Structure formats: structure tokens, C-alpha cells
Amino acid sequence: xxxxxxxxxxxxxxxxxxxxxxxxxxxxxxxxxxxxxxxxxxxxxxxxxxxxxxxxxxxxxxxxxxxxxxxxxxxxxxxxxxxxxxxxxxxxxxxxxxxxxxxxxxxxxxxxxxxxxxxxxxxxxxxxxxxxxxxxxxxxxxxxxxxxxxxxxxxxxxxxxxxxxxxxxxxxxxxxxxxxxxxxxxxxxxxxxxxxxxxxxxxxxxxxxxxxxxxxxxxxxxxxxxxxxxxxxxxxxxxxxxxxxxxxxxxxxxxxxxxxxxxxxxxxxxxxxxxxxxxxxxxxxxxxxxxxxxxxxxxxxxxxxxxxxxxxxxxxxxxxxxxxxxxxxxxxxxxxxxxxxxxxxxxxxxxxxxxxxxxxxxxxx
Amino acid sequence: xxxxxxxxxxxxxxxxxxxxxxxxxxxxxxxxxxxxxxxxxxxxxxxxxxxxxxxxxxxxxxxxxxxxxxxxxxxxxxxxxxxxxxxxxxxxxxxxxxxxxxxxxxxxxxxxxxxxxxxxxxxxxxxxxxxxxxxxxxxxxxxxxxxxxxxxxxxxxxxxxxxxxxxxxxxxxxxxxxxxxxxxxxxxxxxxxxxxxxxxxxxxxxxxxxxxxxxxxxxxxxxxxxxxxxxxxxxxxxxxxxxxxxxxx
Numbered sequence: 001x002x003x004x005x006x007x008x009x010x011x012x013x014x015x016x017x018x019x020x021x022x023x024x025x026x027x028x029x030x031x032x033x034x035x036x037x038x039x040x041x042x043x044x045x046x047x048x049x050x051x052x053x054x055x056x057x058x059x060x061x062x063x064x065x066x067x068x069x070x071x072x073x074x075x076x077x078x079x080x081x082x083x084x085x086x087x088x089x090x091x092x093x094x095x096x097x098x099x100x101x102x103x104x105x106x107x108x109x110x111x112x113x114x115x116x117x118x119x120x121x122x123x124x125x126x127x128x129x130x131x132x133x134x135x136x137x138x139x140x141x142x143x144x145x146x147x148x149x150x151x152x153x154x155x156x157x158x159x160x161x162x163x164x165x166x167x168x169x170x171x172x173x174x175x176x177x178x179x180x181x182x183x184x185x186x187x188x189x190x191x192x193x194x195x196x197x198x199x200x201x202x203x204x205x206x207x208x209x210x211x212x213x214x215x216x217x218x219x220x221x222x223x224x225x226x227x228x229x230x231x232x233x234x235x236x237x238x239x240x241x242x243x244x245x246x247x248x249x250x251x252x253x254x255x256x257x258x259x260x261x262x263x264x265x266x267x268x269x270x271x272x273x274x275x276x277x278x279x280x281x282x283x284x285x286x287x288x289x290x291x292x293x294x295x296x297x298x299x300x301x302x303x304x305x306x307x308x309x310x311x312x313x314x315x316x317x318x319x320x321x322x323x324x325x326x327x328x329x330x331x332x333x334x335x336x337x338x339x340x341x342x343x344x345x346x347x348x349x350x351x352x353x354x355x356x357x358x359x360x361x362x363x364x365x
Numbered sequence: 366x367x368x369x370x371x372x373x374x375x376x377x378x379x380x381x382x383x384x385x386x387x388x389x390x391x392x393x394x395x396x397x398x399x400x401x402x403x404x405x406x407x408x409x410x411x412x413x414x415x416x417x418x419x420x421x422x423x424x425x426x427x428x429x430x431x432x433x434x435x436x437x438x439x440x441x442x443x444x445x446x447x448x449x450x451x452x453x454x455x456x457x458x459x460x461x462x463x464x465x466x467x468x469x470x471x472x473x474x475x476x477x478x479x480x481x482x483x484x485x486x487x488x489x490x491x492x493x494x495x496x497x498x499x500x501x502x503x504x505x506x507x508x509x510x511x512x513x514x515x516x517x518x519x520x521x522x523x524x525x526x527x528x529x530x531x532x533x534x535x536x537x538x539x540x541x542x543x544x545x546x547x548x549x550x551x552x553x554x555x556x557x558x559x560x561x562x563x564x565x566x567x568x569x570x571x572x573x574x575x576x577x578x579x580x581x582x583x584x585x586x587x588x589x590x591x592x593x594x595x596x597x598x599x600x601x602x603x604x605x606x607x608x609x610x611x612x613x614x
Contacts, residue, residue, distance in 0.1 A: 050495050050505040126506050227515035229592055244515055250495065254510040279414045279429075326429055326525040326537035330590045 035174045038063040046201030048209055049250050052123050058139070058189050060197065063175040068194025070172065071187065073365045076162050078107050078152035085145070085191075088116040091363050094291035094354070095119035095198065102302035106151040113150065113268065115302035118295045120200035120357060121288065127255050131284045131300040134274045142191040143184060156184050163187070198363060200290050201250075204351040209250065215351065222348030225341055233333045241314065241335050241345055245327050246286045252352065257283040258325045261318035262299060270300070281323050293353050307349060311342045396471040399565045400479075403614065404431055404458050407573035413459050420576040422583035424528045426538070431458040431572065432511065433522035433542075434502075435466060436489070437482040437550065440474075440559075447480065448472060453489075455502045455511070456570075475558045479566070483607070484521035484548030491517065516594075518543055524572070524603075528584055538589040540603060547593055547604055555613040567614040574610040575603055582606065 038061035045052070054060060071077065075084040088104040089095040096118035097104055104112040114131050122129070122138050135141035145151040146159060163169040163182045170180040177186055207213040215223060226247075228240015248254045257271040259282045266282025274280070284300045298304040304313065316334040318324075337345075357363075404411040406418035411428055418426050435454040439447040450468060457463035484490075489503065494512055497504040505512055511520045522542040530536045542549075557564065576582045580602050591599040 048495065051497060051499050052506060053499045124506060229594065232590075244513075245510075248509060249505055249512060249514050251505075251509070255506070256510065277414075324537075326527065326539045329527075329537035330539060 033174065033180075035178055037178070038176050041065065043197050043199070046199060046206070048206045049121070049124065049201055054123065054196065055137075055192075058193055058196075060193055061176065063172070064190055064193040065197055067172045067176050068190040068192070069363075070169075071191055072194055076166070077146050077154065077159055079154040079158070080107055083107055083152055085142075086365065088151075089119050091360075092294070092358055093118070094200070094294045094358055095363075096295040099296045099305075102297050104151065106148070107153045110150050110153075112148075114300050115297060117285075117287065118291055119195060120198045120290065120354075121251060122198065123196050124251055125255060127257070127285075128274065132270050132273050133257055133285060137192075138195060139185075139188040139192040142195070143188050159187070160184065198357075200354040200357040202356040203290065203354045206250070208351070216347070218344050218347040219351055220348075222344035222346065225337070225345050226348055230331050230335065232330070233336075239333075239335055241311075241337060241341070242327070242331070243289075243314075243345075246325070247289045252289040253286045256286060258286055259283045259321065259323045259328075260314075261320065261324045261328045262303070262313075264319040264321050266321065266323075268300065279323055282321060283323060289349065290352050291354055291357070292349050294358065307346050308342060311337065311345060315342075395469055396473045396559050396561055397563045398468045398471055398559060399465055399563055400454075400468070401465040401565065401567045402456050402458075402570050403567060405569055405571045405573065407571065407577075411458065411572065418573065420573070420584075421578075421581045422576070422585075424576075424584045426526055426528050426576070426584075428458070428524070428526040428572070430523050430525035431570075432456065433483045434485050434508075434511065434519060435481050435483060436485050437480075438468065439480040440471070440476045441478040441480060441552065441554070442474070443477050448476075453485070453502050455508055471559055473559050473561060475556070477556055478552065478554035478613070480550065480552040482548050482550045484542070484545075485519045486548075487545045490519055490545060494519075513543055516543065518545075521548055524575070528589070530585060536584075536589055538584050539592075540590070540600065541592045542600060542604065543593045547600060549604060549607045551608075551611040553611055553613045569612045569614050571610045571612070575606045578606060578609065580606060 041060050041062050043054075043060050058064075072085045075081045075087070077084060083106065088097045088101070090098060093099070097116035102115060104114070104116040106112055117131065125138070127133060129135040129138060129141035130144075135144060143156065146154050146156065160182050163173075169182065173182050173186060173190075174180040176190060204213060204215075208215055225241045226243045228238075228242065230242040231237050231239040246254055246258060246260070257280060259266070259270075263282065269281055271280040271283040272278065292307070296305060296307075298307070298310050304310045314335060315337045318328055318331060318334075320329065406416075406426070409416065409418060411418070411431065413428055413431070416427070418428075420426060433456050435456060436452070438450040438452045440450060441447055448471075450471065452466075452468050454466035454468075455463050456466065494503060494505050499506065502508070508519075511523065512518070513520060520541050520543045524540040525538065527535050527537050553568070555566075557566065582602055587602070588599045593600050
């Protein structure tokens with residue numbers, strides 16, 4: 001113990017000595033200006049959602065979020081500087097695409113394969129990003145649209161070179177990472193950091209769950225149908241709409257990949273692209289229903305324009321296939337919803353709209 | 366500057382090395398039990414989405430999901446004493462990382478068996494699931510499809526799959542066990558000793574029993590779907606059959 005203290009003392013002395021003589025050691029000018037450490041910031045975590053950790057290697061900082069935000073809105077990421085992340089992810093639509101954009105549009109107007117997903121609560125996504133789950137982490141996901149020939153169509157080397165030549169980015173990267181090196185990893189971490197701050201947890205639904213407000217009678221009835229079990233004709237009685245099995249909990253999603261019966265022969269392989277497992281054919285991420293009134297059109301290919309069309313599909317349009325979810329397969333008789341049922345379910349779905357989130361100044365350009 | 370940080374780093378290394386020496390090795394002293402679940406249908410191993418198993422009623426079952434929570438673990442001792450172990454586990458045949466349970470910090474000794482419940486104790490079952498730390502098996506992000514929001518309770522056990530119905534169409538079977546009364550407690554006897562280090566137990570979960578005995582369950586005539594509510598004939602039969610499904614190999 002005593003000799004440990006001694007070594008510690010020697011080290012401490014050595015370090016102090018070296019630090020003291022440091023100015024003399026460095027007569028040559030530093031090619032990199034030095035940056036102070038970025039300022040940690042606390043992002044308030046909602047109590048109504050499951051507890052989740054920020055990745056320990058990408059904790060939020062003021063400068064990191066600012067850099068990510070700047071990149072999110074900057075068309076510099078695309079080959080001809082025409083398209084930014086924001087081009088397909090608009091705040092007023094909970095960061096999904098415009099209602100008339102069935103498929104996302106890349107550079108030169110090229111149409112993508114799928115409808116842009118809304119962006120919120122990505123800290124809670126654990127089973128992979130995109131409709132097909134092909135990106136394991138958000139930091140992997142953010143790079144893929146840059147490279148995708150149907151989206152930004154740009155090479156990463158070019159993006160990095162453009163950022164290096166840019167008047168403001170080298171300093172911005174410096175403030176986040178301590179020096180002005182710009183790399184793919186740093187670009188990804190900054191975007192991930194900003195995107196993780198997008199948290200939607202202030203809907204009327206959240207407020208009702210917390211006991212702070214009450215549903216109207218119409219919303220309450222819609223909620224009951226949403227949470228109600230399916231009943232076959234043979235079982236008799238009123239069937240619920242049985243939405244909750246997949247749109248579960250405060251996140252309104254089980255977060256996994258399922259075939260909800262859109263097609264008898266799925267045209268888009270879906271999650272099978274990622275797993276190569278034939279059992280995953282035509283399976284897509286179960287999307288959260290938060291902000292669902294803002295994110296039309298619906299489904300991975302944007303085939304439905306309205307919530308009424310979506311409810312009609314679940315009511316009597318579900319098609320069987322080899323990989324359809326076992327829960328959906330049970331519903332051959334259809335949900336037998338009345339016009340009033342559908343109106344009430346939609347009234348409930350409107351309580352999932354987070355007006356605060358879509359107006360939050362922190363996410364505005 | 367480089368040299369300076371190297372020196373500092375070396376000093377730190379020396380210190381961390383000193384610290385290591387001082388402490389007893391914590392890993393070797395820990396008494397741990399690893400419970401592996403082998404999923405069978407009678408004597409055949411179940412492979413999710415792959416193997417087909419014929420039940421006594423003549424249904425050809427292909428399983429898509431076999432998933433359950435484990436809680437209320439006890440180690441049984443000679444003379445009837447038991448040691449309560451605070452532990453929650455999730456077994457999911459689909460995910461390799463959820464095929465075995467590792468229980469740490471156990472008291473060393475000789476035991477005559479184990480007891481556990483498939484399901485969640487009533488106190489925890491009624492509590493807010495959003496309170497659990499990330500990484501806890503009770504955190505909804507670990508088991509997003511194993512919770513009923515409308516009933517504020519865990520789904521204790523899920524059995525899902527498909528089978529051909531007469532007439533050629535393939536139908537699904539979906540059985541979700543939940544609510545406190547459908548929690549199944551298993552007591553399994555086998556002498557084993559827990560000493561510092563890792564002890565392993567292999568359990569056989571025989572899903573064949575659930576469909577075959579003591580009561581033969583016919584999906585087509587008795588029903589292929591239940592979420593434990595408004596059901597007096599399906600979950601109760603399967604739940605009764607579950608009694609004999611677990612054994613120590």
C-alpha cells in the first residue's frame with residue numbers, strides 16, 4: 001500500500017512537471033486549433049415510455065446535436081446538393097414525407113421503393129431501422145440514404161471532401177470531437193445524436209395514461225375497440241378491432257417485423273432482405289401509431305391515402321399468405337366494424353397526435 | 366505531448382494492475398446456475414418455423430413462437446426448506462440469447478430440486494412496466510410483444526404456429542396465457558450441488574404434453590385461438606396439460 005502511494009506520488013509529480021513544461025515542448029504551431037470539450041446536455045426522458053439508455057459512446061452534447069441538426073437540413077449530403085434528409089422528412093408531418101408523396105423522391109426525381117417513415121422515438125427502436133430493418137443501429141441507418149442511388153446517390157468520400165472544404169463544418173466537427181477530422185463515423189454519430197433527441201411523448205393519449213386528462217366518449221369508445229379482442233362469427237358477440245396486439249404499449253408498436261396481410265403474394269420481400277429467411281418474406285416493421293393522423297399515406301408502399309382506407313383494409317381486406325402473422329390469420333371473418341366504429345377509432349387515433357412535437361422549435365431549421 | 370500522455374497512461378495501468386491484485390477474484394467465488402431449456406414435442410426437438418409435429422388429435426403443428434417468462438424461482442432443499450431467489454427470466458425459442466437463464470449470486474450447497482413459475486408474480490404483474498431499467502428482462506423493450514396494455518399485465522406464455530385444417534387451408538393457432546390465475550408453477554426434483562463457479566441444469570420443455578396429455582387437445586374442434594379471456598374450454602385445458610411438461614434431463 002505504501003509503495004503504491006509512492007508510485008502515485010511520483011507519477012503525479014511527473015505529470016505536473018510534464019504539463020508545466022509543455023509550452024516549451026511545442027514551439028511549432030499546432031495545425032489543429034484546440035477545442036474545448038463539448039458541453040453535455042440532458043435530454044428529458046419521458047416517464048410514460050419504457051426506460052432506455054443513450055448509447056454510452058454517443059451521449060448528447062450541445063455541439064453534437066447542433067452539428068447533427070445542421071447536417072440533417074443540409075443538401076450537401078446529396079450528389080447534386082438538391083436533397084437533404086429534411087426533403088423527405090418534414091416536421092409538420094412528424095418527419096414523414098408530404099401526404100402526396102407515396103414513395104420518397106431521390107435526386108433528379110427518382111422514385112424510391114417505399115414511403116418515408118416518420119422520425120421520432122428512435123432511441124426505443126431495438127430491432128433494426130427502415131421498414132425492413134436492414135440497419136441495426138441508427139448510426140448505420142443515417143449513412144445509407146446518402147449512398148442509395150434512389151435517394152441522395154452520393155459517395156461518402158465526396159460528402160466528406162465537401163464537408164472538409166466547407167467554411168463552417170470543420171470547426172463544427174472540431175467542437176464536437178476535439179479536432180477537425182471529418183470521417184464517416186463522426187458524420188454518423190452527429191446525425192444519430194440529433195435524431196435521438198426527437199422524442200414524441202406529449203399526446204393526449206399520454207396525458208390520459210398519466211391520469212391528467214380524459215377521453216371524450218367518442219375517443220373512449222374508439223380506444224375500447226382498439227384494445228378489444230377479435231371475435232369470430234362462431235364465437236358471437238361484438239368483435240373488437242384488435243389493433244393492440246401489434247400496436248402495443250406506450251410506443252404503440254411491438255417494434256418487430258410482421259406480415260399484416262396486405263398481399264397474398266408480397267411484391268416487396270421486406271425483412272427477408274435482411275435475414276434471408278423465407279419466413280420473413282413480406283414482413284415489415286410494425287410502425288408506431290403516434291402521429292398517425294400526420295403521416296399519410298400509409299403502409300410501407302404508401303398504398304392507402306386515408307385512415308378510413310386503412311380501417312377498411314383491416315376490416316375486410318386482409319389477404320392470407322404463407323408468412324401472415326398468426327394473429328391476423330385468425331381474422332378471416334373480418335372485424336365487422338360499423339361506420340360509427342370506424343369514426344370512433346379514428347377519433348381515438350387523433351389523440352395520438354403530438355402537437356407539441358411537430359411544433360418544437362428545437363427541430364426547426 | 367504524446368510522450369506525456371503515454372507516461373500518464375502507464376501510471377494508470379500500474380495502478381489498475383495493483384487494484385486487481387488486492388481484490389479476491391470475484392468470478393471464481395460466485396455461485397451461478399445456468400438453466401438451459403431444450404424444447405421438445407414428445408421426443409422430437411422443436412425447430413421454430415421448421416419442424417412439424419403431429420399431435421395425438423392428428424393436427425400437424427409447426428411452431429412460430431414459443432415464449433414464456435420465468436419468475437418465483439426457488440431452490441429446494443432436503444427436509445422441505447426452500448431458498449427464494451429474486452429472479453426474472455424470459456425464454457424465447459426464436460432468439461438464441463434467450464434459450465438459457467443464468468442466475469447469479471446463489472448460496473452454495475446441496476439441493477434436491479428447483480421450483481419456478483411460468484409467468485410473473487402478481488405484485489410485479491400489476492406494476493407499471495415502464496419503471497424497469499434498460500436491460501432488465503421486465504423492461505418492455507426486451508419483450509415488446511409480451512405485455513397486454515389493455516389489461517396492464519404480462520403475457521406469461523405464448524404458443525403460436527400453423528397447422529393444416531381439413532379442407533386444405535392452413536390455419537394458425539394462437540394461445541396467449543396471461544392473468545394471475547394462469548401462472549403455472551413447476552417443482553422439479555433432482556439432486557444437485559451448487560459450488561463456486563457455474564453449475565448447469567438442462568430442462569426439457571415438452572410442448573407435446575401441452576397438446577396431448579392428460580387431455581387430448583384438438584385444435585379444429587376445441588379451438589385454435591385464445592387470449593385467456595372469455596375462455597372456459599381452451600386455455601384451461603392447455604394450462605392443465607402444462608403441469609407435466611417440464612423435467613430436468
